[in-house]
Amino acid sequence: MNKQQWISIRLDGSVPLERISVFLSQKLMVKFLGFFVCAVYEEMVLIDYFAVMPSKRGRGVGSQALKLLADIYPEQYIFLEIEPENEKASNALQRIRRKKFYLRCGFQETGILWDMYGVSMEVLCYQK
Numbered sequence: 001m002n003k004q005q006w007i008s009i010r011l012d013g014s015v016p017l018e019r020i021s022v023f024l025s026q027k028l029m030v031k032f033l034g035f036f037v038c039a040v041y042e043e044m045v046l047i048d049y050f051a052v053m054p055s056k057r058g059r060g061v062g063s064q065a066l067k068l069l070a071d072i073y074p075e076q077y078i079f080l081e082i083e084p085e086n087e088k089a090s091n092a093l094q095r096i097r098r099k100k101f102y103l104r105c106g107f108q109e110t111g112i113l114w115d116m117y118g119v120s121m122e123v124l125c126y127q128k
Contacts, residue, residue, distance in 0.1 A: 033061050036069065045073050047080040066105045066126075074128060081121040084113060099124075 034052035038045050047069075052062045070078060082102065083095050102124050103109075112123040 034065065036065070038069070040073070040076070043076050045069070045076045045078045047078065050080065062101065063105055066102075070106070070126060070128060078107075078126040079110075080107070080124055081116070082124060084120055084122040 032053065033056050034050070036047055037049040038047050040046075050062075050065075052065070080102065082098055083089070083091070085095050085099060086092060089095060099122075105126070107124040107126045110123045110125050114121055114123070
C-alpha cells in the first residue's frame with residue numbers, strides 16, 4: 001500500500017478529527033477494505049475506531065494500515081483502547097487475538113486501565 005491509496009478527510013473542530021479510509025485498487029475496481037477514525041491533538045493520535053472487513057482479515061491489510069498511519073504521523077504517539085483480556089468474557093478469544101495483533105504491529109502495553117462508560121479499557125501505545 002502507498003499513501004496514494006488512502007483518502008484523508010479533516011473535519012474542523014476544537015480537536016481535529018481525521019477519518020482515513022483504506023482502499024486498494026484491483027484492476028479497474030476499487031475495493032473497500034476498512035477504515036480508521038482518529039483524533040489528532042498535538043503529539044498524540046487516538047485511534048478511536050479501526051475496522052478491517054472480515055473477509056480481508058488475516059491478509060496483512062490491518063498491519064499495513066497501521067504502518068501507514070505511523071508513517072503519516074511519524075512524530076506522534078499513537079494510542080488506542082482495547083477491552084482487556086478476560087477469560088470469562090463472551091468474546092474472550094477475540095480480546096486475546098486483538099491484543100496480540102496490536103502487539104505484533106509494534107504497540108506496547110502502557111499499564112493504563114480505565115473505565116469508559118462502564119466498560120473497562122486498556123490503553124496501548126505506538127511510538128517509533
